[in-house]
Amino acid sequence: MIGCLCIHGFTGSPFEVEPLGNFLKENTSWIVETPTLPGHGGELARLRGVAYQDWVQEAEQSLQGMLAKCSTVYLVGFSMGGVISGYLATKYPVKKLVLLSAAAYYINPKQLLQDIKEMAAEGMRGTLGNNDLFQRYRKKIKETPLTATFQFQRLVKELRPTLSQIEVPTLIVQGELDGIVPVKSASFLYNTIPSNEREIVYLPKSKHLVCHDEDRDQLFTTVEKFLIK
Template sequence: MKGCLCIHGFTGAPYEVEPLVSYLQERTDWVLKTPTLPGHGETPSLKGIEFSEWIAHAENELRDLLEECSEVYIIGFSMGGLIAAYLASRYPVEKLVLLSAAAHYLNPRQMLLDVKGLLADAIRGEGAKNELFIRYRKKVMETPIAAALQFRKLVRYIRPLLEKITIPVLIVQGECDGMVPVKSAVYIYEKVRSRQKELCFMPCSKHLICHGEEFPELAEVIENFLMAQTKTSVK
């Protein structure tokens, strides 16, 4: 039996990877786990939560999956990509997929373009319908500063561990991502020591890469990677 652990991002919830999970459910008989990290969910409550709790929760889910399945993959989105990388550096995982993984964060140029679009909608009286407006307002209003600092600590803690990854890895990055810059994907690609590693850019995708117009292409790339025969990893 194969299993796949799918990890969402900072201030997010499983809905961030839900389209991909549904895609895999329709095409495989794998055991798919999509945990909600502590303090996260549809109504986040991050006050008092430390980054070690996010890692520990995902770690426990992976241990359960490894007991149940003979072959396990991990897919991580944004902050969840870094947690996925951490797990892949420590546990016998077969393959790793990193989506918009936040080894670096905030793309000022793209955020400026996004804000211009937000303002244009506001002028037309359509601000309340703008996905970015809703998302950014929610993050600013509901995310404690202490939680943002915990996110930064997690990034600093995990980045040095990327060099310990030797399993096959697929790194996917949207080129219109306003939260995570393209250089983050390049950085991860250069740091991991896997012999089999792929770097894929989605030219029209923003941060919520599983919810963009290029999702059909994204899903196909991921499916092909996970289904392909594994080559020997660096030891």
């Protein structure tokens, strides 16, 4: 039996990787699971008091459970989930690893400024309320506890060095218009991961939420092809 575990990002939920998960469920006979990390998936105030170790532990326990029932396990990580997944791939016998917008680095000032300019223009036209990106930024900035942001930063700092130990085949996917995770993060991953089987794919029309953006069909087929080959 084949299993695919998908790990979402900081302040996010399974929604972030749901389109990819649904695609894999519809086109394979795999078990596809996406756990909700502690404090996530609802009101962001719930993140207060949660330590980054709790997020890692939840992902690790989910992986252990999938390894117990599946002979082959693939691991997919989005944003912060990519960093967690990379770390887990050095500890457990996962078959292949997929890193989506993995946050080895975070905040792309140039693209974020462009996004803000576009939001300002929409504000002048009175259409800003319809901008999904603005709504996400506003909600997360307003509701995310500062302590949780510090925990996210600690997680990246502590786990990033383990990426140099990844030996499994790895696919790195990065949106070129990502205002949260800069393109240099993907380059860093490719140059740091020592696996002899690693690929990097850039999505020219995608921002951070690659599973929901314009290149998503290309993303889905690319991931499926990488995993089944």
